[in-house]
Amino acid sequence: MTTTRARIATVEVGDAKPYTISIGPGLLDDGAALAATLRGRHVLLISDGNVGPLYADRVTRALRSAKPDLRVDGYVLPAGEASKTLAHFSQAIDALAAIGATRDACIVALGGGVVGDLAGFVAACWMRGIDCVQVPTTLLAMVDSSVGGKTAVDLPQGKNLVGAFHPPRAVIADTEALLTLPPRELRAGLAEVVKYGAIRDAAFLDWIEAHAAALLDGDDDALSEAVARSCRHKAEIVARDPYEHGERALLNFGHTFGHAIEAEQGFGGLNHGEAVAVGMVLAARLSARLGLAPAADAERLAVLLARLQLPVAIPAGLQAGALLERMRLDKKADAAGLRFVLWGGIGEARAVAGVPDEAVLTVLDT
Structure with missing residues (x-):
């Protein structure tokens, strides 16, 4: 409420x-x-x-x-x-x-x-x-x-x-x-705002696209609206799944890739929001490669993040194999192998287990 x-x-x-x-x-x-x-x-x-x-x-x-x-x-x-x-x-x-x-x-x-x-x-x-x-x-x-x-x-x-x-x-x-807030940190937060539209609210993503310039400019009304709507989404999910046994895991869209990038850079390269922005694009492209979602939705997400002046590609110098090994320590991995939060397109996140290493490496090498 x-x-x-x-x-x-x-x-x-x-x-x-x-x-x-x-x-x-x-x-x-x-x-x-x-x-x-x-x-x-x-x-x-x-x-x-x-x-x-x-x-x-x-x-x-x-x-x-x-x-x-x-x-x-x-x-x-x-x-x-x-x-x-x-x-x-x-x-x-x-x-x-x-x-x-x-x-x-x-x-x-x-x-x-x-x-x-x-x-x-x-x-x-x-x-x-x-x-x-x-x-x-x-x-x-x-x-x-x-x-x-x-x-x-x-x-x-x-x-x-x-x-x-x-x-x-x-x-x-x-x-x-x-x-x-330094502009870079403001942009990093916008990545997490975009995430809520990407995983569960297509109309919110439309709103972000329409207000991208105002959000980047630090407009108080736009930012306050973005914070309130984002918090409402998270509050609804946390209330149903406080200990991440199910639905709450969907909030990690992009984070398996993003956390691997942060760790591989020794937490001294991309900040968290920037790494999540790249991770969301990779997760969306992996979804398309697995036949779960339209490739056009992945590109729409990448275009929006780029408009918000966020990175959408893996930083130079990071190796796909090393990133994959980082992901094996991710909290969403289990004995059966890698689990990712992917999507069926904008507003439709889902958890997917048993994703083949080959598909992940292909996306990382793209």
Whole structure:
């Protein structure tokens, strides 16, 4: 369910632990809204070296203005996927121990997907689980990683291999934060917005095509609409399948290819959204090769992603065989072999098991 009040849209996520996603301008300074999510007196605000200097003091002031006796401490990661490691997880745990965080403490994850994933995993593990409030500041985090409770860190062998399901207590997405987002990061988030149209809502994909220029320009109304519609789609799926036993896996469209690209580049090449953009094109072309979907739909998807200034081809220097080996460690693989989220065309995602290596290698070599 989605409601709107004074430019603040709310989406209810009705899984085993229901919570609310709030979307709109000015929420980083709304101390009452932020403090309403807290149960205790300890907050560890986890951010990174890019976001922390911009917003950490504002959020801390807002929290203390609403709850003066609150203790707010911080832990700052170096920015980037390379920081989503067990070493930084351990340091964040040490920060909780240093403040004597109790079972009713809360972690506030202020930043993008890296911060949200790591902070959520820390919250899942401290005293077997404390509250985490996701405060995403990137488009990608607003429409994807902050919603649904998937938390994790990376290993050198692959992305998100160590983690837990830990739903947030709330998601608070201040759309004004997108105004300071570097253009590359905005485009990366648009890849995940496109994904929702690609896998389940052809009319939404039509809307994205019609508003591509406004989205690229950072138009507030267009971005707010994109965030709300994307969150509504994810909330509906998460409510039905909170632990990814079925339908939720469809949200990984493009991710098997994308994660392999990220890992093979040592998490220092394409960012997540860019890798997913390439991965979606590859998944769509694999679907066409297997006779599941029209090739024209794959090309329409590639054209839209290119219009949004996202990459649509595998970066130079990556070998098909090496990418295939990375995919064997993907969480969707099982004893029977590789499983992919493919599609039957725009708006019709499906999970497909037993995809032949030869078909995958052919698409990777194209």
